[in-house]
Amino acid sequence: MRSAFDFAPFRRSTIGFDRLFDLLENSATGQGGENYPPFDLLKLDDNRYRISLAVAGFRRDEIEITAQQNQLIVTGKKVDDDKADYIHRGIANRSFERRFGLADHIRVTDADLSDGMLSIELVREIPEAMKPRKIQIGGSTPATETIESQAERADA
Incomplete structure (x- = not known):
């Protein structure tokens, strides 16, 4: 399409x-039709984010988080309990796979499972070479430094 x-x-x-x-x-x-498990995306500040997924009923060993080239994949594999004799089963017991596209330089820093919520912390780490630089106009050898280092020097 x-x-x-x-x-x-x-x-x-x-x-x-x-x-x-x-x-x-x-x-x-x-992303058509993919709506399980529900999730929230939070922007904590300019360079920090959090993904929260509602994964009630899943244990730590049933969830796998994989970060690969510009993609975060969260997989839940539920083991079916054949010994249980359910009269009614209303709680979802299905496996899932959620994919999130990541921008360049986004890195997963932490993951935590608490009270049925899986929280994944992400941070954007911009390499020094990509930060804005101020170019000094001078003699035969140009001097360059990052704008941040100029601010640090001015504070000192």
Whole structure:
């Protein structure tokens, strides 16, 4: 299924954004029908995030969290209890897989399971080489330093 927006003009005039355009074009089909388990996405500050998933009934050993190239995969595999003789079973006992697309430089720092809620902490760590730099105009050898290091020097 194609998206309602045509990204062809942007593809012709940009370099290195193929992955972004592919994500945008495939977003309409990527998450259709996937609604278990429910989750919240929280932005804690400019560089910290939290994903909270409602995984009531799952134990730590039944949940697997995998971070791979620009993707976070949370999998729950419920073992069926054949010994139980249920009269009614209303609590979901199904396995699941939830996928979250991660931007560049997003790293998972922690995960915790408490009271049926799985919380996954994420942080954006921008490499030093990608931080804004102020370029000094000078003699034959240009001096460069990050804007943050200039602020630290001014505070000292």
